[in-house]
Amino acid sequence: MDTLAWILHVRPFKDQCLLIDLLTQSSGKITGVAYRKKKSNAALLQPFNQLYIHWQGEKYLKTLKKIEIMMPFFLKKQYLLAGLYLNELLVKVLSHTDAMPEIWTHYEQLMHHLSNQLSFNAHLRLFEKKLLAILGYALPLTHEAKSNTPIQPNAHYYFTANEGFYRINHATETKKIIPGWLLLQYHEDNITLNIEPILKYINQTAMMPLLGYKPLNSSLFFSNKTLFIE
């Protein structure tokens, strides 16, 4: 099958091969094997390159027959680390059976953003939000969990993964407090820098069940540094 594909991750496999996780336009995430004998493959087979590939195989592991570069993306500095975070997220949450054209489009937009060294924090949060929705874990930003009461801008809420937002009635609650207006603003995809850290917390909490309750390594390695702050 011929398709366009983004390289998400490359690792050595046996002696002469590479195991490559790809996000393809036609078939979602696939894992393929390519020979690394060819010297020219070394520069092609790097994460963030958009390739034209031909692959074969019915099972989990595909064989990459033809690889041509369409668009090389050179990410630098914190944009590179953000790209690694994005790829780790996709490798860990996407399964092998889903074709997801929306993810392809959003990923492409983000790559352009990162390679042009534009501010990316808000875009990362929106990507996570859309990813959650596509995977069936959409954030219920307009209504409370269980009671289904509309979210009030002046009220305060806390978030539980898999359930949603609950109104905080007593000031003594130890949970992270999220103002209602922020949720409504997030529902409109309106992200300002001051609310971004709380949205990061909401997204990360919501993604926990998808990640098997293990945080992403990129978040652990890069979060306490200045790296992700623009």
Next chain:
Amino acid sequence: MNIFPASVQQLIKSFMYLPGIGPKSAERMALYLLGRYPAKGKTLADSLSTALEKVSYCLRCRHFSEKELCVICSDSTRDERLLCIVETASDLSAMEQSGGYNGYYFVLMGRLSPIDGVGPEELGLTVLLSQLASEKRVHEVILATNSTIEGEATAYFLVDQMKTLGLKVSRLANGVPLGSELEYMDKGTLTCALDQRHIFES
């Protein structure tokens, strides 16, 4: 039915631990040593067991060493103002063979790769940063991690960690390999070579 005794079968299996060695090559190696050169086989066995017993990592640079400090770190004639950071001991060996470097090294034994779970701790960055901060003899750190995405990310991560130390930090250039022709070079390398071009003086 296997035609070889158990010990020979085990030897063949052991040779298959080596990279690039399949059952056929492993069998050839085992029979070569057992049948024709048993003395060489003995030497190989002895040197392997001695090396495994004696060799550990240098406390300063994490290169292979039999003592606390490796051969390079105990060499006082080297330029102590330079520190080159490499991914593996093979990279260190390549740098040494280039003949153009006379400083000290630090071997990361890997590169930053969040997906594979390799982070700052696994790369010994705590040791490196505390050494740089306490000893204050290094003036320039040369980042010689590979020209791959992970190598680049490792280099950026290191620069970020070292910015409070006030050191000069440089990175190996990417460019045209000696003896190569532009026509056959990949576009990415050519772009880097153009970006990193230098003034050509007469």
